[in-house]
Amino acid sequence: MRINLSRKKIRNSFVDKVQELSGQNLLACYQCGKCSAGCPAVDEMDILPNQIIRFAQLGLKEELLASKAIWICASCLTCNARCPKGINIAEVIEALRQILLRNRKDHLKVEKLSDKEKEDIPPIALICSMRKFTS
Amino acid sequence: MKICYYPGCTLKNHAKNFEDSTICALNTIGVEVEELSRWNCCGTVFSLTTDDLIHHIAPIRNLIRVKEANYDKVMTVCAMCYNTLKRANERIKSDPESMDILNNFMDREEVQYDGDVQVFHLLEFLKDEIGFENLAKKVVKPLKKLKIASYYGCLLVRPKEIGLDDMENPTILEDLMETLGGKPVDFPYKTECCGAYQTVDRPDIIADRTNRILTSAKDRGAEMVVVSCPLCAFNLDQRQKHTVEKYPEFKHIPVLYFTQALAMALGCPEETLRFDLNFIDPKPILKERGLI
Ligand code: SF4
Ligand code: SF4
Ligand code: SF4
Ligand code: SF4
Numbered sequence: 001m002r003i004n005l006s007r008k009k010i011r012n013s014f015v016d017k018v019q020e021l022s023g024q025n026l027l028a029c030y031q032c033g034k035c036s037a038g039c040p041a042v043d044e045m046d047i048l049p050n051q052i053i054r055f056a057q058l059g060l061k062e063e064l065l066a067s068k069a070i071w072i073c074a075s076c077l078t079c080n081a082r083c084p085k086g087i088n089i090a091e092v093i094e095a096l097r098q099i100l101l102r103n104r105k106d107h108l109k110v111e112k113l114s115d116k117e118k119e120d121i122p123p124i125a126l127i128c129s130m131r132k133f134t135s
Numbered sequence: 136m137k138i139c140y141y142p143g144c145t146l147k148n149h150a151k152n153f154e155d156s157t158i159c160a161l162n163t164i165g166v167e168v169e170e171l172s173r174w175n176c177c178g179t180v181f182s183l184t185t186d187d188l189i190h191h192i193a194p195i196r197n198l199i200r201v202k203e204a205n206y207d208k209v210m211t212v213c214a215m216c217y218n219t220l221k222r223a224n225e226r227i228k229s230d231p232e233s234m235d236i237l238n239n240f241m242d243r244e245e246v247q248y249d250g251d252v253q254v255f256h257l258l259e260f261l262k263d264e265i266g267f268e269n270l271a272k273k274v275v276k277p278l279k280k281l282k283i284a285s286y287y288g289c290l291l292v293r294p295k296e297i298g299l300d301d302m303e304n305p306t307i308l309e310d311l312m313e314t315l316g317g318k319p320v321d322f323p324y325k326t327e328c329c330g331a332y333q334t335v336d337r338p339d340i341i342a343d344r345t346n347r348i349l350t351s352a353k354d355r356g357a358e359m360v361v362v363s364c365p366l367c368a369f370n371l372d373q374r375q376k377h378t379v380e381k382y383p384e385f386k387h388i389p390v391l392y393f394t395q396a397l398a399m400a401l402g403c404p405e406e407t408l409r410f411d412l413n414f415i416d417p418k419p420i421l422k423e424r425g426l427i
Contacts, residue, residue, distance in 0.1 A: 023185040040328050044340060072340070075183065076328030077293040081302055094183035108336055120373075121335055122149035124215060124366045128179040128332035131190070 001063075009059035014099075018056050021095035028085045029053045035079035035089045045069035049079050049089050056092060070096045071107050071133070101135040108133035137167040138260070139206035141197055143216040144176050150213070150365035152409035156398035157212050157257060159407035163398070164265060164273050171200050171209075179215050181222040188233055194223035195237055198252040199244055208253045210260060212394070214364035218290035221254040221297050256291070257394070258307050258363065259299050267314040275402040277316025279424045283396065284320045284357035285309050286348065288367040289328050302326075308361060308393055315400035320357040324348040329370040341374045342381040349375070349388050358420055361393040368392065372414045389417035399426060 019026055035049040042048055047055060047069045055064050064070070070093050079089040097107075108129055118126070138161075146154040161168050174197050182190040197220060201209045211217040227234045228250035238247055261270060285308030292298040292305050300307045305326065309319035327348060330341045349371060352360055362368050372390035379385045395408050395417075405427055410418055421427045 021184045021186065040344065041330075041340075043343070072333070072337075074328055074331040074333055075180065076289045076331070078289075078326075078328065081293055081295065088183075091183045098184050098187075113335070117335075122145050122365055122369050123176075124143075124145040124149075124179055124213070125332050125334050125369060127144075127176060128215075128366065129335040131178060131180050132332060133336075 003060065003063070005058055009061070010057070012059050012061070014061040015056065015059045017099065018092060018095045021098055022088065022091040024088055024092055026053060026057045026087075026092070028087055029057065030085065032084060034082045034084060035087075038078045038082045039073075040076065040078065041069075041072045041074060044072045049073075049093070052093060052096070053087065053089060056096075064096055065100055069093075075132070097132070101133075104135050106134045110134065136165065136264075137169055139201055139204055139209045140168045140170045141174055141177075141201070141209050141211050141216060141220065142170060143211065143213045145365040146213060149412070150368065150392070152412040153212060153365060153368075153392040153394055155407045155409050156392060156394040156403065159403035160394055160398040160401050163401045163403060164270065166265075168210075169204070171197070171204055173200055177216050177219045177223075179219060181219050181226075188236060189240075191223040191226060191233075192237060192241065194220045195227065195248055196241065196244070198224060198254075199241075199246050199248050201252045202246050202248070207251065208255060210255055210257055212257045212363075214256075214288060214290040215366060217254065217256045217299075218297055222294075224250060224252065224254055225296065256299055256363075258291070258311065261311065261397075262307060267310060270311075271314045274315055274400045276400050276426060278312070278396065278400055279316060279426065280318045281420075281424060281426075282320050282356050282358045283312045283317045284322050284352035284355065284360045285312060285325060285393070286352070286360050286362050286367060286371065287326050288362065288364050289326070289331070291363055292326055308363070311393065312361065312396065315396060317396065320352065320355050322352045322355045322357065324351045329367050331366055331370070334366070334370050334374065338374060338377045339381065341370045342378040345371055345374050345378045346382045346385050349378075350385065353386060353388055357388065359389045359391055359417060361391050361396055363393055375415055387415045389413065389415045389420065391417055
């Protein structure tokens with residue numbers, strides 16, 4: 001992957017928005033990698049949790065908002081539990097999803113679920129999925 | 136003793152076995168359960184973004200209902216309800232400004248909410264109010280050293296401020312299973328997420344996790360797994376169908392709500408255990424041990 005860094009990106013409003021929505025100080029991260037080491041979802045992720053934090057520090061908005069990883073994270077909070085700097089990584093990932101969802105970029109296409117699926121899947125899963133993946 | 140109970144939606148349908156076994160178990164030990172006469176879905180997940188106050192309304196309204204029913208405590212059984220109600224409560228208690236905003240928004244509510252309801256889980260109640268040593272005396276059908284792996288998932292233990300036991304190595308479920316005469320089996324995946332709501336559009340991911348979690352439990356000798364969350368139950372039990380399609384060498388294992396094991400040991404009749412709602416039938420192994 002080719003990544004362009006610039007002072008402009010690092011200082012753009014996207015970084016502020018992520019910090020504000022997540023309530024986290026991105027610069028506290030020293031890239032130890034513990035969050036990714038404990039994350040059960042890394043097999044499926046294109047950008048790992050520690051990389052998400054690094055990308056966010058650097059204002060790499062396009063890469064983050066196009067990533068698969070932010071939709072694979074299930075907010076299990078293992079990363080938060082393990083971070084030695086007390087950073088809530090799951091909150092940062094939630095902020096990224098919210099930036100897309102608040103622009104009506106839904107991830108789950110409810111209309112594509114069959115009647116059979118809607119019947120078999122318990123409400124707890126459907127409500128959860130809609131809360132996380134739709135606006 | 137009488138306690139106020141918030142069931143949540145799934146215990147009224149897919150997880151009726153969770154509810155019926157809970158109520159029978161509590162009644163058997165002399166605890167009366169009063170369900171809130173009016174309640175709404177808690178929303179299942181706690182909103183993680185700082186400015187998203189609106190989604191805390193659903194859980195907080197339920198706590199207002201508790202006050203209206205003249206209680207200052209409410210019991211949850213579903214791990215997700217527990218987490219969402221308790222976290223929303225803590226969130227607004229620690230931030231009086233957001234509490235005012237919510238109260239102003241809910242201007243048709245007759246009761247003002249001040250964070251004065253306590254949310255507790257059935258497991259905490261059994262351990263702290265009843266006491267496992269007292270519970271042991273009520274066991275009429277000990278589980279005959281049935282090897283049981285306890286799966287906590289995420290929401291009973293994380294985040295730390297909300298969790299009802301040690302975040303990395305909880306033992307409350309194992310302690311309960313031992314109290315009931317079972318043999319707890321420790322395994323490394325007991326707090327590893329099952330994939331949760333990914334089950335809706337990515338059942339393939341759930342198959343991977345279920346394979347990993349349950350195979351690990353079985354490798355350690357478990358004959359069954361107990362859970363406390365209807366979503367964990369769906370992923371670990373019902374989704375074994377997808378798991379075996381993806382991993383043909385995967386071997387089925389029954390997954391029960393911990394309350395089904397509890398109610399069974401306390402001698403509740405089989406119709407309250409509702410094993411018909413469990414996907415992998417636990418009856419053969421239970422019959423083999425003479426438990427049903
Ligand atoms: S665990 Fe914390 S400090 Fe370490 S890489 Fe992850 S976010 Fe950064
Ligand atoms: S919350 Fe998301 S990123 Fe963190 S460990 Fe769980 S799945 Fe991984
Ligand atoms: S978490 Fe579930 S079961 Fe619990 S109330 Fe909320 S939606 Fe319903
Ligand atoms: S459904 Fe999975 S996500 Fe919920 S608590 Fe259960 S383990 Fe975590």
